[in-house]
Every structure is written in structure tokens, then in C-alpha cells.
Amino acid sequence: MAAGPKLDGAGVQKMKTLEDATTMLHRVHALVETYAIAVKKSHPTGFTLQQIRRALPPLIGLLKGQFGMIADQVATLNLVASRGSNEQTRLRVLREGVGSARISIEIAMVRVKENHAVDETDAEQGGAAQHEPA
Numbered sequence: 001m002a003a004g005p006k007l008d009g010a011g012v013q014k015m016k017t018l019e020d021a022t023t024m025l026h027r028v029h030a031l032v033e034t035y036a037i038a039v040k041k042s043h044p045t046g047f048t049l050q051q052i053r054r055a056l057p058p059l060i061g062l063l064k065g066q067f068g069m070i071a072d073q074v075a076t077l078n079l080v081a082s083r084g085s086n087e088q089t090r091l092r093v094l095r096e097g098v099g100s101a102r103i104s105i106e107i108a109m110v111r112v113k114e115n116h117a118v119d120e121t122d123a124e125q126g127g128a129a130q131h132e133p134a
Contacts, residue, residue: 011116017066018109024059025101031055032094039087052081052094070104077101 007015035048056078063071077097080090 005113005117007113007116008118011112011118014066014112014116015109017062018105018112021059021062021067021070021105022102024055024062025098025105028052028055028059029098029102032091032098035094036091039091045087049081053078056081067105067108070101070108073097073101073104 031048031052035045035052037043038045038048056074060071060074060078063074074097077094080093080097083090
């Protein structure tokens, strides 16, 4: 994890989930771009589309417990990948969906850092320090 504010236990778990999701999303992005090349060169796209559809459910499962809204975005992306439509339209929607999921994950990371940050003095004292209202 990158240097930044220290996180409590729940924050560490959520960041680990988001980092794993980012790695999985990078794989999906690579598959979508492979699909784009196949569409551009008029090669068969069935195998690549099948790989995309297989890569999405583990990502959904990873996110479902803590980040249900992002998991729903990825589930919608999976539905789009499996529906029959024009190749160009499917490609555009897949690219937009991957970008949207990436932005959502980045926003979730920022929120986790904001909501689960532990004050340095609290961490040294075992979290027993009381904060007085300003």
C-alpha cells in the first residue's frame, strides 16, 4: 500500500479489497482492448468475449460484500457483454463500463482513506485519546 494516512482495521481490509479489485479490473480492461483489436481486424471475437464474461463474476463476488454499488456496476457490465448486439456498440459500452468501474473504485479508495484514517497520536496511545469538539 502506498504511503499515506494510517487506517484502522476495517479500512485496511477495504483497501485490500479495492486493490485486488483494481488488479482484476486491469485484466478485464486488457481483455476488452484485445476484443477491440479483434473487432477492428474483423477477427472472430467469440473467444475473447467469453474470457471477458468469465473474468467479471469473480470481481463481482469480491466487491459484493463491502461495495455493493460498484459490484452492481460490474454485474451490469457482465450483462452487456453477454447480450447480443452490434460489435462496435458492445465495445463502446464495455470500454465505458470499465472506465466507470475504475473511477468508482478510485472514489471508494479516497472515501476509505477519509473515513478510516487513524490519527497518529491515537495510534501511538492505542486509540484511547478523546477528541474534543471544536
